[in-house]
Amino acid sequence: MATTPTVRSSSFSRNISTSAALSASALTPGSRIGSGGAAFVSSGIPDLDRILGGGFLLGSLVMVMEDAEAPHHLLLLRNFMAQGVVHCQPLLFASPAEEPRAFLGTLPAPVAASKEERQRAPGPDHDEQEQGLRIAWQYKKYFGEQQASDAQNKDAKQEFGNNFDLRKSIERHMLSAQKVDCISIQKFSNLAPLRERCSSFLSKLPGNGAGLAGRIAIQSLCAPQCGFSDWDMVSFVRSLRAMLRYSKAVAIITFPSVILPPSFSKRWQHLADTLLSVRAIPDEDKDLAKLLTGYQDMVGLLHVHKVAQISSQVPVILEASTFSLKLQRRRSLVLERLNQAPVEGSSGTSYGTAGPCSGSLKGSSIDF
Amino acid sequence: MNHSPNLLDEALGLTGRGFGGGALSQGRVVLVDDCVETSGAFVLHHLVKRALSPDSGGTVIFIALSHPFSHYDRILRKLGCNLSIHREHNRFHFVDMLKVEFPNEIQKNAVEHGLVDLYSKILKAVEVSSSGDYSRAHISTVIDDLSILEIVAHGSVDHVLDFLHYCITLTSEQDCSLVILNHEDIYPEMEAPRLLSHLIYLADFVIKAEPLVTGIAADVHGQLTVLKKGTFNDSQYTDKASNFHFQVKENGVELFFPGTRC
Known part of the structure; x- marks a missing residue:
């Protein structure tokens, strides 16, 4: 009876040996093979990758519903794009701004001094890392194969996703080293040119096999200043989704859902493979502050509505669907399950109460 | 395991030999309604599997607008039904509409022509x-x-309604049935929900997939309401509605009455 439908519980998942997965991720930096042979790219937020069961699925369309009054969706967008820049993946960015290239200057820089980075860099640190791994391998006989493969997975993961420092912007040479397509959608009278750009961008990507995965980021597609018709936009989303299915790329679209008529907002949501929404939290909300621990550190809330499931009919049921967006040491984004503060009396809403799910947090939120 | 009918089959009348009188018999229209929170695609997969099963030996014409063939192939393979082989044997016709566009600006009747083309594809497949x-x-x-x-x-x-009427006319002329997946929540009550009310009027079976009122659970994925529209039998009109909870698995869907699961 214990068939909890997580991603890996399927008895049909293809049994890829970790060495094969490792070599695949070595072939295509920045993507990795998950269970069932699905390929993922990192969202740029390691916690979000873990929540979604590995990252953004290649060939899927991710949609983020914006908070109409706060720019939290830009955090997701920036990390997603910066991760693509770090992996030198082809990137297409469309925005209603007049100078979309200016947005590239705000991309966060990868955390250089972190442990992951040091382990990645060859050099004097390499021996130390070897030593660490050797110790881990010595335990292999005690823990069995599962643990060993976990260790290997962890090793592969370091190639996969970075932490980003939101205070520092990405270095210019990284941006200039690769070509980032920037499009301002404000000039267009309809979405046909954008569709063309996306289509030519996707056709330039290599097919199956080795090669970098592409990333498409579209900011505020339905922004009112562009004035596209509702049916035009929804049919653009549909054709982008169809194009993605046959290519090795991920697209992320943020949209202010409140601007759309409710029926179209639902249509958009149906078209999304992965559906997230972000919401700001008010600074001085006494009730919420009483209800949740770590309220002061929270920047906003992230809600996971839908997780992409290609080639499977089983829906992904997460243990919790609402997470708090926090800035760890004021620089890198972490996602945490909401922790209910230990208050007596009745609390109106009950969220999932559990320990911090973020492994990178090292218990810093246990402050009650 | 392949042939044991479950509650969904019973509710849809897919238990008898050749599924006589059930959802997959002549002239029947099945409407599957779902919402963002709960996908009803699994009902479609189940019906395709049943239609292609050796019990019925039927043919399926699949108009795909949301996923490519590989997606359905992998899912149905896990359910124990090999679409590629059925496709080779002309029992599964896959109409890939994923990238089809009707350029509205250039031609005025593009939508009409496009849908006529689609219908003629269906007609051809039916004739084959x-x-x-x-x-x-x-x-x-x-x-x-x-x-x-x-x-x-x-x-x-x-245009969409015209197309549907053509398809429904086809089902009454030939030994055909029509299964439609649609989303209920995109038609808000305030606007006149023309298409939805038409569909519900036309359908003989309305299957609704909804999330549980109590929220998401790991072992109950949602509830399914199957409404079988009645016919006049002995001057008595009988509607039959059944309500289930369901859990979707890779190799099938498990249905149970609310509260009967231990």
Whole structure:
């Protein structure tokens, strides 16, 4: 009876040996093979990758519903794009701004001094890392194969996703080293040119096999200043989704859902493979502050509505669907399950109460 | 395990030999309604599997607007039904509409022409299957999903309804049935929900997939309401509605009455 439908519980998942997965991720930096042979790219937020069961699925369309009054969706967008820049993946960015290239200057820089980075860099640190791994391998006989493969997975993961420092912007040479397509959608009278750009961008990507995965980021597609018709936009989303299915790329679209008529907002949501929404939290909300621990550190809330499931009919049921967006040491984004503060009396809403799910947090939120 | 009927089969009348009188018999229209929180695609997969099963030996014409063939192939393979082989044997006709666009600006009647083309594809597939070796087999036309067909038609409800009427006429002439997936929540009550009310009027079976009122659970994925519209039997009109909870698995769907699961 214990068939909890997580991603890996399927008895049909293809049994890829970790060495094969490792070599695949070595072939295509920045993507990795998950269970069932699905390929993922990192969202740029390691916690979000873990929540979604590995990252953004290649060939899927991710949609983020914006908070109409706060720019939290830009955090997701920036990390997603910066991760693509770090992996030198082809990137297409469309925005209603007049100078979309200016947005590239705000991309966060990868955390250089972190442990992951040091382990990645060859050099004097390499021996130390070897030593660490050797110790881990010595335990292999005690823990069995599962643990060993976990260790290997962890090793592969370091190639996969970075932490980003939101205070520092990405270095210019990284941006200039690769070509980032920037499009301002404000000039267009309809979405046909954008569709063309996306289509030519996707056709330039290599097919199956080795090669970098592409990333498409579209900011505020339905922004009112562009004035596209509702049916035009929804049919653009549909054709982008169809194009993605046959290519090795991920697209992320943020949209202010409140601007759309409710029926179209639902249509958009149906078209999304992965559906997230972000919401700001008010600074001085006494009730919420009483209800949740770590309220002061929270920047906003992230809600996971839908997780992409290609080639499977089983829906992904997460243990919790609402997470708090926090800035760890004021620089890198972490996602945490909401922790209910230990208050007596009745609390109106009950969220999932559990320990911090973020492994990178090292218990810093246990402050009650 | 393949042939044991579950509660969904019973509710849809797919238990008897050749599924006589059930959802996959002549002239039946099945409407699957779902919402963002709970996908109803699994009902479609189940019906395709049943229609292609050796019990019925039928043919399926699949109008795909939301996923490529590989997606359905992998899912149905896990359910124990090999679509590629059925496709080779002309029992599974896959109409890939994923990238089809009707350029509305250039031609005025593009939508109309596009839908006529689609209908003629269906008609051709029906003719192929009714003339071949499986001449007496039942044909099911599956549309996944109708809301995207609306998008393709640039929101022209009239054209979509015309197309549906053609398909339904076809089902009454030949031994066909029509299975439609649509999303209920994109038609808010405030606007006149023309398409939805038409669909519900036309359908013989309305299957609704909804999330549980109490929220998401790991072992109950949602609830399914199956409404079988009645017919006048002995001057008595009987509607039959059944309500289940369901859990979707890779190799099938498990249905149970609320509260009967231990």
